[in-house]
Amino acid sequence: MSDHPPSRPQRADRQAGQPWSAPRPKDARSLFVRLVEFLSPGPDSTAELIKTLADAEHRDLIEPESRVMLEGVIRMAGMTAGDVMVAFKRMDLLDIDAPYDELLGQVIETAHSRFPVFEGQRDNIIGILMAKDLLKLQRAPELNLRTLLRPPLFVPESKGLNELLREFRSNRSHLAIVIDEFGKTAGLITIEDVLEEIVGEIEDEFDDEDGDASIFTLADGSQRVAGDASIDSVNEVFETSLPAEDFDTIGGLVAHELGRVPRRGEQVDIQGLRFTVMLARGGAVRWFKVTRALSDGDTLTS
Known part of the structure; x- marks a missing residue:
């Protein structure tokens, strides 16, 4: 019986008389790609990335509309609800105890589709009223306005717009009440406000088809x-x-x-x-x- 352990199979390089070494991982990128990356490294800041997009538009690699949207996505990543919200003192609110005619007049004047509703103090938001739901009271005055309210979505001022957009989609909400660090109402923000940071202005009831009249x-x-x-x-x-x-x-x-x-x-x-x-x-x-x-x-x- 041999005192030596069985020898490993000879590798081709040993058989050729060359010293054996571990195989190196292959770089799947071509030499040209690696050379371009060495000469023109990618952007390492938001400002450089936006500049790169502008250069791509200048060279007709992307359309101007695409550049604007991409820039919007990049900038939105660093923005919070507090950056975009409508401040509390400029919010249009409905009083739960106001008579129907007063509520209807305010809805017609402001022309919003959704309204925060308060009880007592203005910062005591108890729900969200859809403007179309208010019409139900006209046909059925016996209805209680409270039954038409939808639960409000509360978010902190520090909530990132990326995360807020996902929350809007998952909750099927279009409006959120923004609260400050002390838990008081700081403002409101809508899904339209967030999307316009990406795509620019969204046409609404104030826009005209011909765009000439002012x-x-x-x-x-x-x-x-x-x-x-x-x-x-x-x-x-x-x-x-x-x-x-x-x-x-x-x-x-x-x-x-x-x-x-x-x-x-x-x-x-x-x-x-x-x-x-x-x-x-x-x-x-x-x-x-x-x-x-x-x-x-x-x-x-x-």
């Missing part, structure tokens, strides 16, 4: 004025003398008076006209509601 008369006698309406056209309709030489649009003038782009619900008084923001999207005001101010002068209110 000033309309509302049912209450006030005017709806587009943010990009020329100051000359506003002066002609309201018989005012707003400065047209320094600004191209009425939105630019109002933003200058305020020092920033106004948010929905904010008001600015200029030369006897009160401009109330009806819709603001993408860093610009789309529609103002314009009425005569109580007093003349450039007075700023909010």
Whole structure:
């Protein structure tokens, strides 16, 4: 019996007289790909990634609309509900104890499809009312408004928009109440607000098919004025003398008076006209509601 253990099968390299070594993993990438990666490494920051997308659009590799959406996805990843929400003081709320005619008038005036409903104090949100559900009270006055309320979705200000969008989809919700670190109502946010951070402005009931008209008369006698309406056209309709030489649009003038782009619900008084923001999207005001101010002068209110 041999004192030596059985020898392992001879490898081809040993048989050829070469020292044996462990096989190296093969790089599946081609030499050309590795050379390109060495010369042009990928972006290592959000700013570089956005710059890369802009360069890709410039070279006609992607369409402008695609670049805008991709940039929106990238930027949204670092945003929270608190960044996009409508602040509490600008929320349109319904009082559970208000009479039906008052509720209906507020729904018609604001033209929202969903409303937070409060009881007692305004920050005591007890449910969400669909505007279409309010019509049920007209046909059946014996119904209790509370039975029409839907449970509200509460989210913290720090909730990321990516996570919030998933929650909207999983809960089949379109509106959430944003609360601050102390548990008080800070504002509200809708699924439309989140999606517009990706795709840009979504057409809604305020948009016109022809896109030419910019000033309309509302049912209450006030005017709806587009943010990009020329100051000359506003002066002609309201018989005012707003400065047209320094600004191209009425939105630019109002933003200058305020020092920033106004948010929905904010008001600015200029030369006897009160401009109330009806819709603001993408860093610009789309529609103002314009009425005569109580007093003349450039007075700023909010």
